[in-house]
Amino acid sequence: MCGITGWISYQQDLTAAKDTLDAMTRTMVCRGPDAGGVWLDTHAALGHRRLAVIDIEGGKQPMLVERDGRTLLAVTYSGEVYNYRELRDELTARGHRFRTSSDTEVVLHAYLEWGEDFTERLNGMYAFAIWDPRTEELLLVRDRMGIKPLYYHPTPDGVIFGSEQKAILAHPRVRPVVDAEGLAEIMGFAKTPGHGVYKGIHELRPGHTARIRRSGLTVRRYWALEAREHTDDTKTTVGHIRELLDDIIGRQLIADVPLCTLLSGGLDSSAITALAAKGLAEAGQGPVRSFSVDFTGHTDRFRPDALRSTPDGPYAHALAEHVRSDHRDVVLDTAALMDRANRDAILAARDLPLGFGDGDTSLYLLFKAIREQSTVALSGESADEVFGGYKWFHDPAAVNSGTFPWIAGGGADTFSPDGSLGRTALLGKDILAKVDVPGYTAARYHEALAEVPQLDGETGTQRRMREISYLHLTRFVQMLLDRKDRASMAVGLEVRVPFCDHRLVEYVFNTPWSMKTFDGREKSLLRAATRDLLPDVVADRVKSPYPTTQDPRYALALREELRKVAADQDSPVRPLLDSEALAKALGEGSPDAYRTGAELVLGLDTWLRTRGTELQL
Known part of the structure; x- marks a missing residue:
């Protein structure tokens, strides 16, 4: 995995822009600690x-395709194309000749052969920029699910x-300015595709390309979820999902560096770990290496809350023992x-105080520990959105609430402990009026609904659950993918997300809701497709989100920082x-x-102090 950056100017000679490009590139040393490069035209x-x-050795970048002493293409590329061997x-x-064994070079030659339509042939997670000196045009490309930013x-x-x-x-031309809409994007709980928060900065939406010419910039969508009739019966559907998962995991186990899995003991991560263990064993390799996050005394002192009925530890250990993984907690x-250096590091990584609190810090520390032993990790992220x-998928009140269901069904803060007043609880009324998070969220919700593809004649529960699935696959999962990437x-550390394979997403998106819940539970299809690989105690476990610390000293430490x-x-x-x-938060409250309110305030304070952010409200 890598970090990419660049500057196109049709009115300047950028061969003298090395200092600027070096400064831009240096901001992403953490994304690419192994090497760096700048190419100027x-x-x-x-x-x-x-x-x-x-x-x-062969995949150094920016990478060029040259012929007869002339540069045909240049690329700065981040990600992995999992089907690069077939494409190669x-x-x-078709007559192409390769000098490396990297997927980056395959992407360049695919563009030479098929032009911009080559995006339809790629399977993977990627974000890259191709410069064509022949036409003086730049093409920006982002993967279908938005795994890479x-x-x-x-x-x-x-x-x-x-x-x-x-x-x-x-870049010296760009100022870190955030207006009321940008703050609403930070304080809300639904990532808006395309929104870059800072004024003038846009996110390239998942499944889109942007072409930059002298005449201007045009954006094109090359992939989107489509509504299609599902004709397979349940048995066939389960079988096809298993076939897809076997193929996906097989592709994503390819790496020339140490690889592992993230294991929480839930169905998603357990399925990934078991499939990886199976794939490695069939290839004469293994055992699979697995990692879990835990908190001191968490299992012994665990208290069930509205979202989590069980601690992760016992289930992660049960799965690790079942597949004989090389496991570490x-x-x-x-x-x-609470260490200031750790909190500052994750805020710097995320660029924004997005308010997952200890969930952000613990994820950063988990990945930091993993990186000591592995360079690539497979994650179960997005299975909940897909399956x-x-x-709240199963809560009629949340489903029919008229807003994003995770907001209605998750309380004031979707992943917060019970009793939280929410992330904006400490903000002033005048600021909240200017930012208007409820109004902003409502507008974004209706905007998202208008995008949902529908089948003719589809009504009732199936129509609504298609909408709910779409909201999760295009809004909710984007928050989690961005968090995991940063x-x-x-x-x-490169984290791969097998459940984001677009073939799996497309197929399951179109299965009827009654089939997705055919055993009367959540994620029925995934459970059925992988049950043979799992111990019953794991396969039957009720969904439990990413853990958060229950140590009362954490909230007390936040109050002292506040x-x-x-x-x-x-x-x-x-x-x-x-x-x-x-006053209440610092007194008897x-x-x-x-x-969660304190976590947001502390994040905002550091962000405003250290990033030079200018608020225009």
């Missing part, structure tokens, strides 16, 4: 940081782009979660706060009640 400057995973064979048969900032004479906003903000304490796993790339902010006359976040709510 008259009107194009490309930067790259590399995490070497396939063809360690097809291109070789890509942002761009149009300019009067071209574009500035990068894997992360920080790369673009390192990464155990964290409150001191690590219908979350509690936290993992902050330590140079007290320091309140006492600092120069704190940039103080003008945004409600004095009465702050329950620390747990203000936990």
Whole structure:
């Protein structure tokens, strides 16, 4: 995995822009700790940081295709194309010659052979930019599900782009300005495709390309979810899902570096770990290496809450023993979660104070520990969105609430402990009125609904559950994929997400809701497709989201940090706060009640202090 950046200017000679490109590229050293490079042309400057995973020696970037001393194409590329071997064979048969064994070179030759339509042939997670000196055009490409990030900032004479906003903000032409809509995007709980939060910065939407010419910038969609009639019966559907999973895992086990799985003991991660163990054994390799996150004393002192009825530890150990994985628990304490360096590191990685609190910090620390032993990890992320796993999928009140179901069904903060007042509980009424998170969320909800593809004659529960699935696959999962990408790339770890394979997503999206719940439970199809690989105690476990610490000292430590902010006359976040709510949070109010609110305020404070962000409200 890697970090990419670049600058196209049709009115400047960019061969003298090395210092600017170096500064932009340096912002992403963590994404690519193994190597870096810059390529300069008259009107194009490309930067790259590399995490070497396939063809360690041959895959250096930016990569060129040259012929007779002339550069035909240049690319800065991030990600993995899992079907690159098949594409390479097809291109070789068509006369192409390769000098490396990397998937990057395959992408370049695929573009030479098929033009922009080559995107339809790619299977993987990727974000890349191809510069064509022959036409002086740039093509930006992002994978179908948006697994890898890509942002761009149009300019009067071209574009500035990068894997992360920080790369673009390192350019002297771009200022870190956030307006009321940008704050609403931060404070809401539904990622808007295409929204870059900072003024002037856009996210390239999943399944889209952007072409930059002298005449301007045009965006094109090359993939979207479509409504199709599902004609397979349940047995055939389960069988096809298993076939897809076997193929997907087989492709995603390919790496020239150490590989592992993320294991929580839930159905999703257990299925991935069991399939990986099976695939490695069949290839004469293994055992599979697995990692879990836990908190000191969490299992012994676990308290069920509205979302989690069981701790992860016993189930992760049951699966690890069942498949004989080389397993390690990464155990964290409150001191690590509250350590300023750790909190600052994940905020810097995410570019924005998006408010997952200790869930962000623990994920960063988990990945940091994994990176000591592995470079690639397989995750069960997105199975809940694909197969219908979350509690609110099965809550009629949440499904029919008239807003995003995870907001209606998850409480004030979807993954917060019981009793939380929500992330905006400490913000001032005037700020909340200007930002208008409820109004912004409502507009985005109706905007998303208008996109949902429907089958003619589809009504009632099936129609509504298609809408619910679409909202999760295009809004909710984007928050989690972005979080996982930023936290993992902050330590140079590549995380692959097999359940995001577009073939699986398309197929399951169109299965009837009655089939997705045929055994009366969540994720019926996934359970049936992988049950033979799992111990019953894991296969029958009720869904439990990513864990959060239950140590009461964590909320108390947050309150003390909040007290320091309140006492600092120069704190940039103080003008945004409600004095009465702050007094309650620092006084007799329950620390747990203000936990998520304190996490957001502390994140905002650090963000405003360290990133030079200008608020225009």
